[in-house]
Amino acid sequence: GQQVMQIPQYQHVQEGEDFTTYCNSSTTLSNIQWYKQRPGGHPVFLIQLVKSGEVKKQKRLTFQFGEAKKNSSLHITATQTTDVGTYFCAGPLWGSSNTGKLIFGQGTTLQVKP
Amino acid sequence: DSGVTQTPKHLITATGQRVTLRCSPRSGDLSVYWYQQSLDQGLQFLIQYYNGEERAKGNILERFSAQQFPDLHSELNLSSLELGDSALYFCASSVGDPRSTGELFFGEGSRLTVL
Numbered sequence: 717g718q719q720v721m722q723i724p725q726y727q728h729v730q731e732g733e734d735f736t737t738y739c740n741s742s743t744t745l746s747n748i749q750w751y752k753q754r755p756g757g758h759p760v761f762l763i764q765l766v767k768s769g770e771v772k773k774q775k776r777l778t779f780q781f782g783e784a785k786k787n788s789s790l791h792i793t794a795t796q797t798t799d800v801g802t803y804f805c806a807g808p809l810w811g812s813s814n815t816g817k818l819i820f821g822q823g824t825t826l827q828v829k830p
Numbered sequence: 831d832s833g834v835t836q837t838p839k840h841l842i843t844a845t846g847q848r849v850t851l852r853c854s855p856r857s858g859d860l861s862v863y864w865y866q867q868s869l870d871q872g873l874q875f876l877i878q879y880y881n882g883e884e885r886a887k888g889n890i891l892e893r894f895s896a897q898q899f900p901d902l903h904s905e906l907n908l909s910s911l912e913l914g915d916s917a918l919y920f921c922a923s924s925v926g927d928p929r930s931t932g933e934l935f936f937g938e939g940s941r942l943t944v945l
Contacts, residue, residue, distance in 0.1 A: 758936040758939055760832075760936070817875055817878055817888060819875060820874075821872060823873075
């Protein structure tokens with residue numbers, strides 16, 4: 717079945733260093749979403765990418781959707797302690813009923829040392 | 831505050847018991863999703879409802895069932911509980927129909943501990 721894989725599972729960085737998490741799907745995705753879950757919190761939507769090769773920026777965060785729409789990445793420039801949390805990518809799996817259930821990757825947990 | 835309400839926030843019960851988790855979606859959202867998050871695990875999709883009808887099923891055990899009521903709130907029933915069912919159960923809602931896979935708004939979750 718369709719899988720959405722994320723690497724790395726964990727990343728420890730010094731404050732000010734950059735961070736990147738990668739997401740790969742076994743099938744072509746119609747879109748991909750990114751969520752952030754702070755420790756003890758719930759996932760919060762960050763962004764959705766739809767177009768092949770799309771790049772979107774949110775302040776220090778840069779999101780990319782691959783040309784083949786099978787991979788995506790999230791890059792954080794100059795990490796801050798507020799960036800701590802787990803970052804999930806999620807892609808829709810389309811069933812026979814044309815219903816898209818959102819499948820999440822395993823997440824990348826970012827720790828930032830001040 | 832996402833606008834999605836889940837109760838209870840915490841629940842401790844014994845093996846073999848049955849519990850019901852409740853979710854009220856954001857006002858106007860017709861789709862409700864249930865996800866299970868075990869310790870250090872990702873979000874496992876369980877089931878999705880749209881306007882009262884089941885639309886998609888994931889890795890939901892036969893001991894688990896769910897439904898969405900006419901007022902759009904949803905309940906997840908977990909029976910014959912086992913230790914391995916201990917997890918954080920999230921409900922999420924979205925504004926669009928299931929074909930759009932728009933942004934999900936998550937509740938704060940119900941943490942279930944089975945002893």
